Amino acid sequence: MALNNTYEARLVQQETAVGAGVQILLLALLGTAIGMGPAGWVTGVVFAVAMWAVLSRALRRTxxxxxGPANRVTLGRAILVGGVTALVADSFESSPPVTLLVGLTAVALILDGVDGKVARRTGTSTALGARFxxxxxxxxxxxxxVYVSMALGPWVLLIGAMRYAFVAAARVLPWLNAPLPPSTARKTVAALQGVxxxxxxxxxxxxxxxxGVALLALALLVWSFGRDILWLRGTSRVVAQTTPVREETRELVAR
Structure with missing residues (x-):
């Protein structure tokens, strides 16, 4: 059994390595097609290596x-995102082919609605898959x-940075780490950001x-995050108020 588990773990790790290899192949195709410069190549390779390292570590831990089929779809999306990242980095040196960038992004966004459905239909939903x-x-x-900010201004970066700012704030304010209830509105706003x-x-x-489109995306994101933060804050206060009562009840029962 131990040997079988080791073999299965090795196969899982190999899939991430294959994903990194496909990422390099995509970069080679993009480089040949558009003559991608050093910035695009370096950024794309760094993305591929980082994706492989982070995903491999997560797989070793879990x-x-x-x-799983759903994670394979997500891995395919990640490879496309790596291509988009390389093209955006290359755009700082030369004008990228907008059609190619839009095409890769559109496919990645379409596939975003596929991996979840595959996970549910195959019964392979996992915390790792959701986080991935x-x-x-x-x-x-x-x-x-980053790409849109080059045309409209640095304020657009707020859209991409908001989720990472929330994660950073959660390290200082632990109550932000509490699980949120499912929300169709939250999912809709998240999907609209990419569109x-x-x-x-x-x-x-x-x-x-x-x-106007970018401002709409930012306004919706601020509303969504603000609503969730207020809910988390209210929940943390309720928990804080009920904790002393529970402790007093336990003391009375112990007596």
Missing amino acids: RPRSF DMEVDAFLILVLS CLLLAGADLLPRAANT
Whole structure:
């Protein structure tokens, strides 16, 4: 049994290595197609190595018996996000092919609705898979906000940085780490971020319209985070108020 578990763990780790290899292959194809510069290459390779290292560490810690079909879809999205990241980095040196960037981003956003359905239908939903999916989404939004900010201004970076600011704040304020109840509104707002940034980055609309789309995305995100923070704060106060009562009850029972 131990040998079998070791074999399964090795296969799972191999899948992440294959993902990193496919990422390098995508970078090679992009480099050949557009003549990608050093910034794009270095950023893309760093993304591939970091993705492989972080995912491998998470797999070693959780020890799943298989990688799972849903995680394979998410890994495919991560590879596309790596390509988008390389193109955005390359855009600081030269004008990127907008059609190619929009195409990769659009496919990544479409697949965002696939991995969850695959996980539910195959009964392979896991905490690792949900976290993997969320991190890929968050990083794509960050990269897109960097790209759009070059045309509309640095304020757009607030969209991509908000989730990471929340994570950083949770290290100082532990009550922010409490689980949130499921919310369709939260999921909808999260999905709209990518769509709005993609629309603004595609440059199909006048600058004023692109600015309006990005502002709408930011306003929705502020509302969503603000609502969740207020809920978490209220819940933490209720817990704090009920804790002394529970302790007093325990003392009375002990007596």
